[in-house]
Amino acid sequence: MQTEKVIAKIVLWLRNYADKANVKGYVIGVSGGVDSAVVSTLCAMTGLKTLLIEMPIRQNADEVDRALEHMEDLKNRFSNVEIMSVNLTPVFEELYKTFDVKDADFPAEKLAFANTRARLRMLTLYYYGQINNLLVCGTGNKIEDFGIGFFTKYGDGGVDVSPIADLYKTEVYALAKSLGLVESIQNAIPADGLWDEARTDEQQIGATYPELEKIQKEWGTKTESDYSGRDLEVFKIFSRMNKAAQHKIQPIPVCDIPEEWR
Template sequence: MQTQKVINHIVQWLTDYAQKSGAKGYVVGVSGGVDSGVVSKLVAMTGLKTLLIEMPIRQKEDQVNRAKEHMKDLESKFENVQAMSVNLTPAFEELYKTFDVHDEEFPNEKLAFANTRSRLRMLTLYYYGQINGLLVCGTGNKVEDFGIGFYTKYGDGGVDVSPIADLYKTEVYELARALDLIESIQNAIPTDGLWDAERTDEDQIGATYPELEKIQKEWGTKSESDYKGRDLEVYKIFSRMSKAAQHKINPIPVCDIPEEYRN
């Protein structure tokens, strides 16, 4: 990949989009991971107002430290960057008490609360984006957004623009190196940070990003019978998750009313 050309292309695309939209710049949620690290620096390079927000919710200390270190690094290098931390743990705890289900009858409750964390962060980004005249910049990559749908609908999927959604995770890591991000971000193990117990993306998905990328690149040209061994296992994971995520990946279905019914 021609990393510098990709970097320049994304920075120009972000600049043009903000200017055409009449926005002052972008707000980015910074998690301490490589995706948000790359996106936040690309946004900073536009020269437009860039607001970086770290939003811990029962967060692991290493994730918080990486996010703060990265934001401090960008603030020191770009005059247009402002960073802040918004502790969402108290708000989440109130929601946790308010919903008040906590019953084994609902096996998906833990997942629902994990997604609630992501949606609470989305609310926060849009609040600060609106009062500052900024667009919310997404941090999802191609595998997450268009492969297996590994994101929260109306959570981290609730954004105005997605500058790296056409890049595979391995390509995002390439950009991280080319952008000379701090080492802790470049070496961060992918995790969504939505669970009390440490769960990496690989733990949750059952496959690595390079394994998933191989399947996604061949998707539509090969079928299950073309794979064996570990590739077959990953194919089945990808297929199952992709099918389950179509409600996220596809536009919201609209019930079209026949014209004759309007008369």
């Protein structure tokens, strides 16, 4: 991949979009992962106001440390970067006490609470975005956004722009190296940080990003019968998750009313 050309294109795209939208810049949630680190760096390179917010919710110390290290690094490198931390744990705890049914009849409750964390962060980003005249910049990559739907609807999926959504995860890592991000970010194992116990993306999905990328690149041109062994296993994982995520990937459906009924 021609990383320098990709970087220059995204930076110009972000700058032009903000100018047309008549906003001052962008706000980004920084998680300690490579996606948000790359996106926040690209936003900083626009020269526009770039607000980085770390939003821990029962967060692992390693994730917090990586996020803070990256934020401080960007602040030192770019005069247009501002950083802040908003501890959302107390807010989440109140919701937990209010919502928690503690009932075995709701097996999806843990997942619902995991998604609630992402939605609290979305609310926070839009609050600070609005009062500062900034757009919320998304951090989803191509596999997550258009492959397996590995994001929270109206959580990290609730954004104004998605600058890296046409890049595969391995390509995002290539940008991270080219951008000279801190080593802790470049070496970070992908994890969504939505669970009390540490869960990597690979543990949740059952496949690595390179394995998933291989399937997505061939999606629509090959069928299940074309695969065997580990590739077949990953194809089934991708197919199952892609099918289940169509309500996220596709635009919100609208029930059309015939004109003659109006």
